Amino acid sequence: MKFIPDCHPNEVTDEDIVRHRRRFLKNAGILATSGFLPGCDSRAEEKAQHNQKPDCKPYNLLCEEVTAEKYATSYNNFYEFSLLKDGPARLAKDFNPHPWEVKVAGLVEQPGTYDLEKLIAGLPNEERIYRFRCVEAWSMVIPWNGFALHHLIRRLKPLSSARYVAFETLYDPNRMPNQHRHVIPWPYREGLRMDEAMNELAFMATGMYGKPLPNQNGAPIRLVVPWKYGFKSIKSIVAIHFTDKQPVNSWHQIAPQEYGFYANVNPAVDHPRWSQASERRIGAKASLFNPRIKTLPFNGYGEYVADLYKGMDLRRFF
Ligand SMILES: Nc1nc2c(c(=O)[nH]1)N[C@H]1C(S)=C(S)[C@@H](COP(=O)(O)O)O[C@H]1N2
Ligand SMILES: [Mo]
Numbered sequence: 001m002k003f004i005p006d007c008h009p010n011e012v013t014d015e016d017i018v019r020h021r022r023r024f025l026k027n028a029g030i031l032a033t034s035g036f037l038p039g040c041d042s043r044a045e046e047k048a049q050h051n052q053k054p055d056c057k058p059y060n061l062l063c064e065e066v067t068a069e070k071y072a073t074s075y076n077n078f079y080e081f082s083l084l085k086d087g088p089a090r091l092a093k094d095f096n097p098h099p100w101e102v103k104v105a106g107l108v109e110q111p112g113t114y115d116l117e118k119l120i121a122g123l124p125n126e127e128r129i130y131r132f133r134c135v136e137a138w139s140m141v142i143p144w145n146g147f148a149l150h151h152l153i154r155r156l157k158p159l160s161s162a163r164y165v166a167f168e169t170l171y172d173p174n175r176m177p178n179q180h181r182h183v184i185p186w187p188y189r190e191g192l193r194m195d196e197a198m199n200e201l202a203f204m205a206t207g208m209y210g211k212p213l214p215n216q217n218g219a220p221i222r223l224v225v226p227w228k229y230g231f232k233s234i235k236s237i238v239a240i241h242f243t244d245k246q247p248v249n250s251w252h253q254i255a256p257q258e259y260g261f262y263a264n265v266n267p268a269v270d271h272p273r274w275s276q277a278s279e280r281r282i283g284a285k286a287s288l289f290n291p292r293i294k295t296l297p298f299n300g301y302g303e304y305v306a307d308l309y310k311g312m313d314l315r316r317f318f
Helices: 015-027 042-051 087-091 116-120 149-156 250-254 302-309
Strands: 101-106 112-115 126-133 138-148 164-169 189-193 203-208 222-224 237-243 278-281
Touching: 101 116, 112 116, 116 149, 126 222, 138 149, 149 203, 189 250
Parallel strands: 101 237, 138 278
Antiparallel strands: 101 112, 126 138, 138 203, 164 189, 164 237, 203 222
């Protein structure tokens, strides 16, 4: 797969990306007035990259401004700790994610219970800057540290009969206090089809913003699937199970008419209670004319993942 930045002027077609580009050129001091639409001037492009603001490196596929760390670490969904956005940061403060074991089971050649550090030792570490779009219609842009999920899957050697991979979050009410309440069926569960899990973009994060993953963001290890709604990106994983049946995923289990298994970001398929056509970018200055940004199919990553769903009716498999 090519990790080429989408910053070549002639490839910029989508209105939304153009808007982001304008903001970035403006921030880089290239655009003096906001009324001027940048021509696709290669010198401006070069200069913008020179100023390195915001970065347009190969791993930042959509060349977007990263969300300030304070938002990503204080506005969270992590029901094991709290149902409030500012709850997890406060209530997970004393959670200790070390040592950490991960159980690997099912249709796999290397089942067992592994110490996390040993399980992931030597896997190629990278930074990936990804959009993150919650089904609640807010979004951020987060620099993750970790490794592509396919590296770990290859190490575990699933059998050819494995068609899905399922993940589970820790269940330990003494350490995750909101699990004393039956707000959702614990443990939190998620899953991917095997070809989705093997896609280059599917990522396991052990850090963000160049630091170990904060507890409220799913320490010590969480999934990140940037083309799907945020609930697929399960936190604090303790079990990985290879299976030939579509696994249970928590939000589908809770409200099957509202949340599917696939959960691909799709502006054309509304949530029964709200539109998915646009989103609120957390921490970004809302413009008078455009307080929200357009939501993109597959969260902007269609070029890399749309093939996975060829021939599927994405309204039915939402
Ligand atoms: N175990 C677990 N994982 C979870 C959740 C959760 O409540 N529990 N919430 C999900 C939802 S709805 C979102 S939007 C993201 C939020 O991730 P963030 O807090 O790092 O932004 O985590 C997902 N993973
Ligand atoms: Mo979410």
